[in-house]
Amino acid sequence: xxxxxxxxxxxxxxxxxxxxxxxxxxxxxxxxxxxxxxxxxxxxxxxxxxxxxxxxxxxxxxxxxxxxxxxxxxxxxxxxxxxxxxxxxxxxxxxxxxxxxxxxxxxxxxxxxxxxxxxxxxxxxxxxxxxxxxxxxxxxxxxxxxxxxxxxxxxxxxxxxxxxxxxxxxxxxxxxxxxxxxxxxxxxxxxx
Amino acid sequence: xxxxxxxxxxxxxxxxxxxxxxxxxxxxxxxxxxxxxxxxxxxxxxxxxxxxxxxxxxxxxxxxxxxxxxxxxxxxxxxxxxxxxxxxxxxxxxxxxxxxxxxxxxxxxxxxxxxxxxxxxxxxxxxxxxxxxxxxxxxxxxxxxxxxxxxxxxxxxxxxxxxxxxxxxxxxxxxxxxxxxxxxxxxxxxxx
DNA sequence: TATTTTTAGCTAATCTAGTTAGCCATTATA
DNA sequence: TATAATGGCTAACTAGATTAGCTAAAAATA
Numbered sequence: 001x002x003x004x005x006x007x008x009x010x011x012x013x014x015x016x017x018x019x020x021x022x023x024x025x026x027x028x029x030x031x032x033x034x035x036x037x038x039x040x041x042x043x044x045x046x047x048x049x050x051x052x053x054x055x056x057x058x059x060x061x062x063x064x065x066x067x068x069x070x071x072x073x074x075x076x077x078x079x080x081x082x083x084x085x086x087x088x089x090x091x092x093x094x095x096x097x098x099x100x101x102x103x104x105x106x107x108x109x110x111x112x113x114x115x116x117x118x119x120x121x122x123x124x125x126x127x128x129x130x131x132x133x134x135x136x137x138x139x140x141x142x143x144x145x146x147x148x149x150x151x152x153x154x155x156x157x158x159x160x161x162x163x164x165x166x167x168x169x170x171x172x173x174x175x176x177x178x179x180x181x182x183x184x185x186x187x188x189x190x191x192x
Numbered sequence: 193x194x195x196x197x198x199x200x201x202x203x204x205x206x207x208x209x210x211x212x213x214x215x216x217x218x219x220x221x222x223x224x225x226x227x228x229x230x231x232x233x234x235x236x237x238x239x240x241x242x243x244x245x246x247x248x249x250x251x252x253x254x255x256x257x258x259x260x261x262x263x264x265x266x267x268x269x270x271x272x273x274x275x276x277x278x279x280x281x282x283x284x285x286x287x288x289x290x291x292x293x294x295x296x297x298x299x300x301x302x303x304x305x306x307x308x309x310x311x312x313x314x315x316x317x318x319x320x321x322x323x324x325x326x327x328x329x330x331x332x333x334x335x336x337x338x339x340x341x342x343x344x345x346x347x348x349x350x351x352x353x354x355x356x357x358x359x360x361x362x363x364x365x366x367x368x369x370x371x372x373x374x375x376x377x378x379x380x381x382x383x384x
Numbered sequence: 385t386a387t388t389t390t391t392a393g394c395t396a397a398t399c400t401a402g403t404t405a406g407c408c409a410t411t412a413t414a
Numbered sequence: 415t416a417t418a419a420t421g422g423c424t425a426a427c428t429a430g431a432t433t434a435g436c437t438a439a440a441a442a443t444a
Binding site for chain 1: 400401402403404405409410411
């Protein structure tokens with residue numbers, strides 16, 4: 001009678017569903033159906049209901065992204081590492097549109113958990129930036145800028161928001177180069 | 193007996209509600225209540241229901257942003273104009289969090305209307321970039337980068353995603369300078 | 385002006401999804 | 415084995431979106 005599900009498994013299946021149908025179409029009913037159970041049964045795994053499921057998807061997404069980012073950065077330094085991380089981020093989003101939505105969604109207003117979840121990925125960027133000899137503040141500015149660009153670009157791209165036929169790959173690389181130049185200029189420059 | 197409402201008025205009130213309570217809390221029931229009518233009556237103004245309301249909010253938001261951007265760019269050129277536009281964008285989002293959500297939301301996957309709605313704001317940027325003597329592709333890259341950064345930054349900032357105490361104003365200006373440098377370097381540089 | 389049409393409101397009712405309560409069989413454990 | 419915990423179920427409730435059909439006010443027109 002028991003389906004032998006565990007929380008992690010459910011989260012992964014929900015994440016796949018989100019990638020296929022979009023996060024708003026991951027309803028408890030549809031998810032339960034996919035799992036071969038009835039929706040109220042999901043409350044045995046997620047007592048907080050849909051809200052908790054979304055939170056878990058958010059956490060799962062950020063963990064996955066962090067793994068991916070960490071993986072591609074291994075053995076690379078400076079610009080090479082930044083490039084690798086940026087491309088990994090972009091690929092991640094293109095392969096996980098639904099999960100990416102969840103990563104930005106959960107209790108957007110005032111969520112400490114969201115802040116914590118993003119830390120892992122952010123800190124990978126920070127580590128790479130160590131090699132550039134920047135001040136703490138300069139590192140913060142650089143990471144923030146990178147992060148803003150990556151999120152904005154991925155968001156717009158994944159929703160088909162860039163209407164122009166010009167190569168998005170080229171735009172992406174141009175942008176990263178530009179940001180890296182900005183970071184370079186900080187070295188030895190005046191305090192910002 | 194008639195409340196004397198018109199579509200535009202309702203959209204503006206809904207936009208204010210979104211800014212105050214978040215877009216997800218703008219339900220037909222709550223909106224109708226605010227307007228002193230019952231929710232089914234809203235279908236007389238929005239035959240497409242909530243979905244149409246959200247679409248209208250999206251359009252209204254992009255129009256408002258375009259007005260704002262156009263307004264601040266008047267009488268300015270090049271870097272001055274870009275700075276003004278970027279600050280206007282950031283201010284707009286900080287004053288209209290809910291509307292900004294709506295601007296990103298509507299039928300995210302495959303919406304031509306969304307594409308059209310963003311054109312106005314985008315084209316202001318294009319016009320300003322005329323002064324830099326770039327190729328068409330270079331302009332596209334530049335606008336895309338700016339847009340991605342602005343959206344990402346505003347999104348993260350407005351949801352409290354930047355946990356570090358370092359000044360966000362400084363990060364914002366650093367980023368714009370960096371992008372402007374990148375645009376400068378394109379002038380006379382090789383084709384990208 | 386009188387009539388007709390359109391508009392913009394209403395109530396009642398339906399549908400869908402989330403959620404809660406409480407039941408019961410399986411599984412694990414003392 | 416006896417007991418407890420787990421993970422499933424059905425029934426029932428809620429809230430919000432939506433539809434259908436009614437009606438009075440307003441506006442257009444004969």
